[in-house]
Amino acid sequence: MFLKIKRITRNKTYLILLIVFSFLGCKNANKADRPETKEPTGTENVAYKWGKMALKATANDTERFKPRPTITSRYLGLIFVSVFDAWSRYDEKATPVYLENVERRPADEQTLRNKEIAISYAALRAMNEYYFSDKEMFEDFMVEMGLDPNDESLDPNTPIGIGNLAAKAVIEARKGDGSNQYGEEEGSNGKAYYNYVGYEPINSADKSVDPNRWQPKYFSDGKGGTYAPECLTPYWDKVTPVSLTSGDQFRPGPPPMIGSKQLEEEVKEVIELQANLTDYQKALVEFMRDGPQSVQQAGHWLKFAQDVSERDNHTLDQDVKMYFYNQVVAMDAFIASWDSKMFYDYARPYALVHEYYDDQKIKAWGGEGKGMIEMNGGQWRPYSPETFLCPPFPSYVSGHSTISGGCAEALRLWTGNDEFGSTAELVAGAMTEPDYMGDTILLDFPTFTETAEMAGISRVLGGYHIQSDNIAGLKLGRDVAQEAWKFYKTHVGEE
Numbered sequence: 001m002f003l004k005i006k007r008i009t010r011n012k013t014y015l016i017l018l019i020v021f022s023f024l025g026c027k028n029a030n031k032a033d034r035p036e037t038k039e040p041t042g043t044e045n046v047a048y049k050w051g052k053m054a055l056k057a058t059a060n061d062t063e064r065f066k067p068r069p070t071i072t073s074r075y076l077g078l079i080f081v082s083v084f085d086a087w088s089r090y091d092e093k094a095t096p097v098y099l100e101n102v103e104r105r106p107a108d109e110q111t112l113r114n115k116e117i118a119i120s121y122a123a124l125r126a127m128n129e130y131y132f133s134d135k136e137m138f139e140d141f142m143v144e145m146g147l148d149p150n151d152e153s154l155d156p157n158t159p160i161g162i163g164n165l166a167a168k169a170v171i172e173a174r175k176g177d178g179s180n181q182y183g184e185e186e187g188s189n190g191k192a193y194y195n196y197v198g199y200e201p202i203n204s205a206d207k208s209v210d211p212n213r214w215q216p217k218y219f220s221d222g223k224g225g226t227y228a229p230e231c232l233t234p235y236w237d238k239v240t241p242v243s244l245t246s247g248d249q250f251r252p253g254p255p256p257m258i259g260s261k262q263l264e265e266e267v268k269e270v271i272e273l274q275a276n277l278t279d280y281q282k283a284l285v286e287f288m289r290d291g292p293q294s295v296q297q298a299g300h301w302l303k304f305a306q307d308v309s310e311r312d313n314h315t316l317d318q319d320v321k322m323y324f325y326n327q328v329v330a331m332d333a334f335i336a337s338w339d340s341k342m343f344y345d346y347a348r349p350y351a352l353v354h355e356y357y358d359d360q361k362i363k364a365w366g367g368e369g370k371g372m373i374e375m376n377g378g379q380w381r382p383y384s385p386e387t388f389l390c391p392p393f394p395s396y397v398s399g400h401s402t403i404s405g406g407c408a409e410a411l412r413l414w415t416g417n418d419e420f421g422s423t424a425e426l427v428a429g430a431m432t433e434p435d436y437m438g439d440t441i442l443l444d445f446p447t448f449t450e451t452a453e454m455a456g457i458s459r460v461l462g463g464y465h466i467q468s469d470n471i472a473g474l475k476l477g478r479d480v481a482q483e484a485w486k487f488y489k490t491h492v493g494e495e
Contacts, residue, residue: 039112042310046116046145047083047319050123051306053141054079057131058299064133067388069399070236070334071193073298074179075130077242077331078170079123084324084491086122086166090115090159091317093493097242098173099166102156114159115316120147121163129171178238185235199234199342203351211355212257213345214394220386229392236338242328243480243487247339250479252472255346255396258355266466267356270349273461274383275363275372279428279438281461285383286431287424287443288400288458297400298330301407304451307422308411325488326410333406333480337399337473346396349463350389353380368433382463385432390464398465401456401473402480408452409481418447452477 042048058072085096089103090110096102105114120142127138139149154168155161175181180188180196187196203215205228216228237247244250256263277285290300305326309319347355357377364380366373382390391399412418422445428438445451456470465473489495 039315041313041315045309045314045316045319047119047316047323048306048309048314049141050083050119051302051309051319051323053123053138054127054131055295055299055302055306056137057127057134058295060134061131062294062296067294067296068193068232069296069298070233070239070338071179072296073327073331073334073403074174074239076298076302077327078174079126079130080320080323080327081242082122082126082167082170083119084320085170086118086159086163087115087317087320088491089162089166090118091493095491095493096166097170097491099169102162102165105157105162112316115320116145117147117159118163118166119316119320120145121151121160122166123163124149125164125167126170129167174240177240178235180235193233195230195234197235197238199231201231202345204228208351208355211351212347214347215351216392217350217390219389222387232391232393233338234342234393236335237342239335239338241332241335243484244332244336247335248343249483250336250476251340251343252397252476255344255466255468255472258352262468263352263466264356266468267349267352270460270463270466271353271357271362271364271377271380274365274463277365277372277383277461280441280443281458282383282428282432282438283426283441284443284454284458285462286428287426288455289384289431289462297403298327298334298407301326301330301403301411304407304420304422304445304448305411308415308420311421312415321488321492322411322414324491325414325484326407328487329406329410329477329481329484330403332484333403333477334399336476336480337397337402338393340397340472340476341394341399344396345394346469348390348395349466350380350382352466353463354378369435371433371436380463383432384462384464395465396469397473397476398456398459398469399473400459401452401465401470402477404452404455405474405477406481406484407477408448409478410484412448413481413485418449420445420448420451422451 054076061072081097085099088094088096090105124138124142128135142149151160152164153161154165156165176184180193183190183192183194185196188194201216202210202213205216205218208215218226218228221227241247305322360377361374362377363372364375365383366375424443425440427440430437452474456474459465460467460470
């Protein structure tokens with residue numbers, strides 16, 4: 001074609017026109033012949049990949065700093081708010097939560113690639129802030145995607161700038177939110193996550209003066225010694241929620257007190273359940289506890305959300321919206337749960353069983369390698385490893401139940417269906433009594449609602465909670481999810 005054109009020398013204008021038309025014809029023909037690039041879905045979309053990265057970072061955080069579910073729920077919540085805010089500028093209707101003074105991009109810029117770039121920079125900057133120990137891992141992932149992790153542009157007209165601005169806005173907006181991330185709260189002595197409210201339990205690990213109230217317990221330090229952990233983030237009820245008006249917005253009524261028939265029956269239930277634990281129940285307790293490299297409850301429900309993404313072949317847009325709603329619910333549910341925990345400062349079964357059965361012989365779990373034995377009630381303990389015998393904070397309401405009830409309701413509302421269909425396989429006892437393991441168990445999670453109820457009852461089976469903690473927690477979580485749904489619908493532009 002071009003050799004023939006070059007022979008036409010008399011009319012330069014004709015030559016130029018012929019070249020142009022020939023080029024356009026070839027371009028259009030190639031476009032017609034070339035199949036359209038299919039948008040990555042499920043595990044291949046970039047939002048899903050950042051979700052996996054967030055889970056890795058959460059697991060690493062647990063290994064480095066021990067379980068701190070309140071703190072990691074805030075990290076995950078704010079990471080996915082950052083991602084959502086960046087993405088919203090490339091959506092037709094969505095409005096950001098914290099990002100301000102950045103205009104929605106024109107329709108012709110609302111491309112998949114621009115969305116991928118914007119959410120990647122938002123995720124990178126937010127994760128660098130909250131999971132700073134894994135900065136190199138995040139930067140390597142950016143390079144894998146062909147993006148420069150060192151590009152700190154704040155140009156609001158580019159996807160890179162919008163992503164960086166979105167994370168910056170979230171980080172700045174949440175400074176001084178009560179979490180004490182920077183040791184900035186009065187009374188924190190400049191120490192991050194310090195107990196700036198001065199909470200001290202009424203009961204010591206050695207003496208109970210009010211058995212209705214929480215009592216610390218001794219753990220093994222793994223080196224032959226023991227220690228009694230302090231209450232985890234006793235000020236978390238003061239953290240500003242994202243979608244709620246306050247942490248006490250849905251505070252439940254009080255738990256049953258010592259002397260009531262209800263509490264007597266619920267403590268007895270905990271003992272009887274533990275004495276008759278099946279391999280299936282042990283596996284359920286361990287799965288919901290989530291093992292040595294736990295991603296905590298917020299992360300666990302992010303993993304469940306990713307199961308939905310894989311099952312339904314979600315697009316990037318779908319995952320950005322689902323993770324945003326799911327993790328805002330988890331973050332706010334933790335705040336609501338801690339409001340109840342710190343308001344009631346309620347005892348756990350670990351102490352309640354001792355109070356009720358101190359001088360009675362009962363059948364119970366004797367500890368690693370001992371199985372179920374007869375013992376004095378004052379020796380009773382949860383079905384849990386020596387190094388983490390019981391969560392170190394008040395009982396009512398159950399955090400697992402609250403977050404599971406909330407996130408399950410969130411997934412039910414978001415998908416428009418209660419069907420789940422996820423499964424998990426594990427060996428009973430592997431995480432608790434490795435020398436006394438049972439059968440390999442397949443756990444089925446048919447619906448979101450049933451999965452939440454399985455998570456809740458697992459805490460009663462494990463001896464961490466009584467039924468009142470569980471039932472009130474499930475309801476509290478669902479209340480949070482319903483309220484957050486209105487917040488979500490507003491920000492995606494559907495209300």
